[in-house]
Each structure stands twice: as C-alpha cells, then as structure tokens.
Amino acid sequence: MTNGRFGSYGGQYIPETLMNAIKELERAYDRWRGDPGFISELNALLKEYAGRPSLLYYAKKMTADLGGAKVYLKREDLNHTGSHKINNVLGQALLAKKMGKKRMIAETGAGQHGVATATAATLLGMECEIFMGKEDMERQALNVYRMRMLGAKVNCVTSGTATLKDAVNATMREWAGRMEDTHYCLGSVMGPHPFPTMVRDFQAVIGREIKEQILLKEGRLPDSVIACVGGGSNAIGAFYEFIGDREVELIGCEAGGRGTGTPDNAATVTNGSVGVFHGMKSYFCQDEYGQIAPVYSISAGLDYPGVGPEHADLFDRKRARYVAVTDDEAVAAFDYLTRMEGIIPAIESAHAVAYAMVYAPKLGKDQIIVVNLSGRGDKDVAAIARHKGVTISEQ
C-alpha cells in the first residue's frame, strides 16, 4: 500500500478502533484541501488572526559577529500564540468544524501546540482538552496556565516518562474512547496517515514565504535552511518548498541533550533505528527489543523518541541532513540571540540557532543561511534561569 507513504515510511499502524476515524479524516482532508472556500477561509485566519506572513529578518549583527554567511531568521516566533504551531492548528480546527466535530483534543510537549489548540478552539467555539506529561507541566508551567485561561482542560499524564510521547499515548487512548464528536488535533508531522501529510501541508506556508521573501531581498535562493526537529513540523514546513531545489541544503537540528554518546538525548535520526510506533513507520530511539527509549532534552518540545516519516525519507535519500545539538549549546545560543539581536528564541528554536552559529563561519560571506525561528522564548525564561541556578519569582 502506497497511501501515506514517504518511501517505506509512514503508514497507518493504529488499532482497529481508530481506523474509521482516521479514514473519515482522510476523506475530509481530501474533500476540503483544494476547496477554494476552505483555502480562503484559512488564509484569512492566517493573515488577520495569526499575523502572517511572518517576517524574514536579516540578522545583521549576528552575521557580522559570526563573520561568514548572511543569516536570516524566519520569525515564526512573531505569530499569534508564539510559534509556528498556530499554522497547523488553524487548518485542522477549520477542518474539524467542516467535519462537524465539537471538541478537539491534543498532546503537547512544550505547551506551544496546546496553547495554539486551546486558542483555535476558543476562536471557533469548540471544547478543548490537552494532554501533557507531568514533567513538562512542571517545566512549562506558564503555558499550562495559559491553556487553562483559554478555557481548555489540561490533563496531567503521569505514565511512562511523563513527557511528550506519553502525552501522545494518552491522547490516542482518549480518542479511541470518543471519536464521534472529537477531533485529535495532532501537533506534528507524525502519527498515522493523513497527519504527516496534512500537518506538512498546513506548515508549508513557512517555506513558501521564505522563498518569496528571500527572492525579494536577495534575488536568489538560500544556500541552507536550518530548523530544529522534534517530530519535525516546523522543519518540514520550512523545507518542503525547497525539496525540489537541489542547491538548497536542508539541515535538521535534533536534541542532543547531554550528548549523543550519553543515554540522555532525543537525537532520533542520529541515534535511532527504523521502527513502528505512534501509527507510523519511521526512525525511533529504541532498544534492541523494540522498547521505546526514555529520551531526554532540556527542551520539552524536542523531547520525543521519534521523527516524522517524511524526515526519515529525506534522510535516507540524503536530501536533508540531521545534526545533534546539546542542551549546553542550545542554552548558549538562547543567550547569544537574546543579547546579540534582542530576540529571545524558544529553547527548541535555539537548537537551530546553535547550529547556525557553528555553520555560518564555515561559509563564505556571499552565502545565505535561513534559520527557522519556530517560536519565542518567553515560556522558557524560568527554565533557563533554573538551568543557570537562578531562582526567579513573581511573588
């Protein structure tokens, strides 16, 4: 079966109970994806509500300081709700409405997808329940409160490692019990078909804008597009438009945690092997018996043991390459961008910034790098302070 496959990856490996819900979603997406009314409704929301197009900003000071390639930042951090997640969520929420669903459920790691889902649910008048690992609720407490303020119910997931993968497990279980009125608004380019394709399509606006903007500013395509990869939605969003442009190098930055030589990382492509989990065939961090590994990253959004199937295929085809960036490198990049450009990046996005800091000096001054700044770092300020041993309190 070729449906929903990227090379040999992807597929629909889910319990029978969910199959008809997935088929219904597949049919609805096929029905609406090309519908002019749907597209213009979505585009209006992206423009008027989310604030698109996001800016492509030339980081002049950073470029001068690094002394190599010109560095541009794609400012997804400026979107409403603070990250690229809103692009996908608005698309899925509109689709869910068309399908007659009254309730959305979603997993969240860093809380950005949860906040975006809660926001879209509020806007479109739907009920919303978010599943979040206990550990993530602690390290992203601000986002938990934001979701609750928006009217969402936030469920604490204590099973397994109490992080993103367990939140996905919990959301799948919830969906298997209630599909009739409920849409699972999956937050990344993962899970069973049609999610990897659909989420990619909704995020592909990032790359389309990059192309248009860089052609306007530089009159040519960039040499490299760099993005962080957890499940991989902001990365595929930035990459997709350029896949056919062979001269544009695509680089995904995975969470190297405390180092890829230690057990404490989430560098799936670097360290993982092919498996089948969460509805898809792809690369996973796992042991020799196929038990999913308890991964680690300072970044709750990248702390996931798998990667979207299209990334697995891009890697196998050598169309994209994937590098691991450690916690310490990401924190240094977080500080660097904050002090250099006055832009506080999400700790997830700081992984991409960190690689650009290493890579730009190796390239010539006539070369161009675009870093997808997938989210803003307000949510991470307290955690970064903790990482540095500083306690901050608003009491």
Place this chain on the structure above:
Amino acid sequence: MNSEQLTTNNESRIARAFKDKKAFIPFITGGDPDLETTEKVLYALAEAGADMIEIGIPFSDPVAEGPVIEAADERALKAGCTVDKLFDLVIRVRANMQIPLCFMSYYNPIFAYGVDRFTGKCKTCGINGLIVPDLPFEERDELLNPCRANGLELISLIAPTSEERIATIAKSSSGFLYCVSSLGVTGERSELGGGVRRMVEQAKKVSDIPCAVGFGISTPEQAGETAEFADGVIIGSAFVRLIAEHGRDCAEPVRQFAQAIRRQV
C-alpha cells in the same frame, strides 16, 4: 514434519479450542511479576480449563491498554522480561501443555526482532497465533506472509467502530476473530457495549470464523452472558489485576477465578 503439516496442525489447534464448546481465553502479561510466576500462572490457567491462552509481550508504550495492563507491562519490563526470555518460557511450558498459545504484541517488538526471525522462532517454540493490536487490516501484509510461512495464525480484530469493515476483515481472517466489545482501551467495565452482539452477527453473515469477544469482561456473569452469543470469551485485565494484587502468590487465586469463569462459559 514439513511446514504444510505443521500449518494444518496449528490451524486445527486454534480451531479445536472452539470445537463443540465456547472457548475461554485468558490473557496475562508475560513476565509479570516475573517469568517463574508467569509459568505457574500458565499451568494454573490450563488446569482450570482455559481453551487457549494469550500471552502479552510487554511493551514500553501499550497505547491500546488501560491502566491495569499498562502497569503490568511496566512491571514485567522492570523485572527484565524480553522477547527472548518469553520464547524460552514458551518452550518450557509447551512440553507440558496442549492448548493453543498466542502472543499478543504491539508491532514494534516484532518488527525490531525481524518479522521472519520472530515468526520463525514462534514456530519453533510452539506459538500458534499472533494478535497485534496496532497492525490493522491495511498494514498486515508485511507480517501476514511470514506468519503463513511459519504456520502461525495472524488474528484479525474488529471494533464497535468497524461498521462496513467488518465484512472485509471477517472474510479474510483466520484462526478466530477478536471482537473488541467497547470503545477505548482494555480494562474492566461494569457494562459492556451493546453493539458487540450485532458485530458478531455481522461477522457471522460472511464467515464461519469463530468470534471471541474481549475488552471489558471481568466477571463470571459477564463471561456467561457473552458466551451466549459469542464463540469465545477473552478476559485480560481482571486476571492481570489479580496478579498485581497477589504478586508471586497469584497462581492459586488465578486458578480459582479461572474456574469460576469456566463454570459460566
């Protein structure tokens, strides 16, 4: 023995479990709380009259399970259970046990082991069937052929949401058809989904495959009611909960509970 003979024997072994009687099929998680206890429990279940036993291969992320079986998987993995150790266990019990044994496993442990190597090992050890909850009809070909080559039944599942899929799935199923009684995950329920009787009827219209009902059945009374319209009754979480409560001393309570179920089925 050539493979064709083995296939025939295996098919008849699962079919025999349903012959002239309602099948009682308990499920336990392998290696919970440890492999020695699992071995004792398997004997206790067989002695109490189980017609077939489902042995769960513990998985780190069992997304179709409720909290009871999820906790059992966690205990088994913590205690060091692996697929290889379960194969060794099956070889040991197979010497003393005639009823069919099935593995219930998520697909990744099978995939990681290698589908050919895994199914080959099942054949050698005397496993008769595989139940893979996250491998739906559309994706099963990659495991179906290795299963056939090794004389294993790949058990198909239908759920309350399957609707028009029931006929397609039932027609191409073998061994028995696993009828999921309720939405959601595994676990004991005070009331079973009302649609399961209709599901069984729909399947029966297109196939004479035996239909066993699972998910949510936890008392001898529920088992008896289910056996009125189904060919078999699968009970998992209730046994797993007993094992959790009694730990290494669970064989006797498991035997008594199994006997109580047997009397109703």
